Amino acid sequence: MTLANTSSSTPLVVIEDKQYERYDRPYSKDLTLCIIHDRENRKMLLGMKQRGLGQGKWNGFGGKLEPGETVLQAAVREVQEECGLTVREEELVKVAHLTFAFTSSPTLLHTHVLLLPTYSPTLHGLPKPSPEMVPKWFREDEIPYGEMWTGDRYWWPRVLGGEKLRGRFLFEDDQVGIRESEIRVVTEEEELY
């Protein structure tokens, strides 16, 4: 095992066995997570989660797939429901497939991360709060990693920088500590999801 090269004080343990989905769990769920980027103005839209797992953290917009839904359909629906923006499937770029597990939870969370690279108020509308999320714009250099999921500081900047990633995180049950994790760049031939 090696420690990732990161400026954060929390060391990220990188496992080099290259098995990305080896957390055996009896259940799994598919989720979307959409990052809204206003590239021209160097701003990101984040939402403060109001309820459920991740309450009190800033995050992108997303949630569980409904039965019969594709990842892109779910992403479009969740963005609309959570922050009121209207995005189209064709605009969303698949940027990461991350699996999250918790030490004592039987469920593996397959999170499909998508990026809207060029937000425009004319095309997508203005963000508005929902019962689930209160949206707020942040400058690219002021993303509040200290108030987000602990692992986000390791992969969020990389997807903003244009990398396509596959990774996995095993969280402690306190949902803060990371027991182990791994992130790698997806090769050009590889299907992200």
Ligand SMILES: Nc1[nH]c(=O)nc2c1ncn2[C@H]1C[C@H](O)[C@@H](COP(=O)(O)OP(=O)(O)OP(=O)(O)O)O1
């Ligand atoms: N940015 C992020 N970083 C991270 O490490 N884990 C995340 C994450 N976003 C979501 N997760 C994981 C942890 C969390 O337990 C789980 C639930 O995600 P969501 O908040 O998107 O789903 P919800 O349970 O609110 O779904 P819906 O009720 O369908 O909206 O996914």
